[in-house]
Amino acid sequence: MESWPPGGSGPAEAGPRLRGLRGADLAASASLLSGAGAGAEAGCSAPAVAAVLPAGGSGERMGVPTPKQFCPILERPLISYTLQALERVSWIKDIVVAVTGENMEAMKCIIQRYQHKGISLVESGVTRHRSIFNGLKALAEDQPNCRLSKPEVVIIHDAVRPFVEEDVLLKVVTAAKEHGAAGAIRPLVSTVISPSVDGCLDHSLERARHRASEMPQAFLFDVIYEAYQQCSDYDLEFGTECLHLALKYCHIKAKLIEGSPDLWKVTYKRDLYAAESIIKERISQQICVVMDAKEDEEHVGHRLEEMLKNELNHVKVTSGRDLQQIILEQCYNFVCVNVMTSDFEETQKLLNMLEESNLSILYPVVVISVQFLDYESVPFGQKMENLMQIREFAKEVKKTNILLYGLLVYYPQSTICRVG
Ligand SMILES: Nc1ccn([C@@H]2O[C@H](COP(=O)(O)OP(=O)(O)OP(=O)(O)O)[C@@H](O)[C@H]2O)c(=O)n1
Numbered sequence: 001m002e003s004w005p006p007g008g009s010g011p012a013e014a015g016p017r018l019r020g021l022r023g024a025d026l027a028a029s030a031s032l033l034s035g036a037g038a039g040a041e042a043g044c045s046a047p048a049v050a051a052v053l054p055a056g057g058s059g060e061r062m063g064v065p066t067p068k069q070f071c072p073i074l075e076r077p078l079i080s081y082t083l084q085a086l087e088r089v090s091w092i093k094d095i096v097v098a099v100t101g102e103n104m105e106a107m108k109c110i111i112q113r114y115q116h117k118g119i120s121l122v123e124s125g126v127t128r129h130r131s132i133f134n135g136l137k138a139l140a141e142d143q144p145n146c147r148l149s150k151p152e153v154v155i156i157h158d159a160v161r162p163f164v165e166e167d168v169l170l171k172v173v174t175a176a177k178e179h180g181a182a183g184a185i186r187p188l189v190s191t192v193i194s195p196s197v198d199g200c201l202d203h204s205l206e207r208a209r210h211r212a213s214e215m216p217q218a219f220l221f222d223v224i225y226e227a228y229q230q231c232s233d234y235d236l237e238f239g240t241e242c243l244h245l246a247l248k249y250c251h252i253k254a255k256l257i258e259g260s261p262d263l264w265k266v267t268y269k270r271d272l273y274a275a276e277s278i279i280k281e282r283i284s285q286q287i288c289v290v291m292d293a294k295e296d297e298e299h300v301g302h303r304l305e306e307m308l309k310n311e312l313n314h315v316k317v318t319s320g321r322d323l324q325q326i327i328l329e330q331c332y333n334f335v336c337v338n339v340m341t342s343d344f345e346e347t348q349k350l351l352n353m354l355e356e357s358n359l360s361i362l363y364p365v366v367v368i369s370v371q372f373l374d375y376e377s378v379p380f381g382q383k384m385e386n387l388m389q390i391r392e393f394a395k396e397v398k399k400t401n402i403l404l405y406g407l408l409v410y411y412p413q414s415t416i417c418r419v420g
């Protein structure tokens with residue numbers, strides 16, 4: 001078992017706030033789990049939570065040579081999205097990933113390149129259950145020179161399920177603390193049938209009374225570790241359901257938590273295309289309009305904001321003073337409006353901040369630099385020459401996954417109406 005990067009600290013700081021609404025109860029539980037807030041101050045003990053990600057499969061059903069957890073989405077391996085989703089949950093203290101020995105180096109490179117924090121690597125097994133068991137062994141305190149400590153609650157989540165949000169993690173962990181085990185479920189899409197030996201229908205299950213077992217799942221560590229230690233070779237070899245092991249070997253009936261449609265597992269090639277579309281849609285729904293002067297923020301920025309709000313979920317206008325915060329909130333699309341400055345000063349400032357923030361490591365960042373040109377005062381040739389400068393910027397910043405575009409607004413001064 002190796003911590004990676006060597007001497008790595010705990011998972012990255014909490015990432016951006018949760019998308020969507022958070023009930024007061026979820027927020028309260030989150031603050032308790034992260035060891036903050038009233039709950040913690042009241043002496044309630046925050047359970048130590050760790051996660052095990054089985055990532056040792058070969059992805060046969062994907063039908064490509066690369067194991068699906070390493071298949072690229074927007075030029076980044078699928079597993080990196082899952083790691084990002086888990087490491088931004090501040091109350092998950094350790095993440096253990098089980099990969100094959102031959103993929104260990106590739107996994108270390110992914111962790112290094114995308115700056116994932118607090119990841120420990122273990123060798124996977126020949127089946128998913130054996131991989132999970134190896135991850136649990138790494139967390140059990142009976143491991144020599146182990147930086148990991150045994151958690152109270154352990155999350156088990158497939159490395160190929162990238163769309164997992166803090167709220168469902170919170171729900172399964174909170175339920176596992178109370179019931180001993182918990183797992184996300186989803187309504188069945190197809191009806192489950194049982195074939196007879198001669199390949200005909202023996203019987204079908206009433207779809208409405210059954211559910212699909214998804215991930216994440218969570219367990220009191222001692223429960224699931226005991227279950228795996230008692231597990232038969234047959235179950236280790238052919239089983240697919242951790243909740244079943246808790247029931248069979250520890251008589252623990254897992255609490256079932258309704259999950260969101262996005263919890264699905266990437267299994268077939270179509271799932272990669274679906275995952276890429278979802279990621280593109282999510283990162284394209286936020287935009288930040290950066291103005292180069294406050295007074296213009298009132299006019300141009302807010303006119304632009306009103307128009308953009310008809311198309312996008314999150315539109316923010318700033319004159320740059322809270323740009324750092326916006327970058328921390330992981331906005332990936334910027335419109336930089338240069339009204340006052342003639343040489344893309346605001347755009348240059350933004351590009352510098354983006355490069356320093358390493359934001360574009362995870363996703364491509366798009367910057368549209370808008371330049372207003374009063375053609376009565378500036379000869380067109382000079383402005384076009386000026387605009388060509390932006391092409392040089394664009395070539396430079398593309399190396400850091402920032403896509404820069406220039407837009408020239410060529411107007412007569414008289415048309416800009418200043419109101420108020
Ligand atoms: N020996 C194995 C087999 C699977 N897994 C992991 O368990 C998760 C879910 O399993 P599955 O979707 O079946 O992955 P594969 O076994 O890779 O897929 P396939 O069955 O198509 O080969 C995946 O993250 C996979 O990497 C694992 O850690 N060790």
Ligand SMILES: O=P(O)(O)OC[C@@H](O)[C@@H](O)[C@@H](O)CO
Nearest residue numbers: 128158213214215240241242
């Ligand atoms: O069976 P597979 O190895 O494809 O994937 C594992 C799934 O069965 C598992 O992730 C959920 O069904 C919940 O247990």
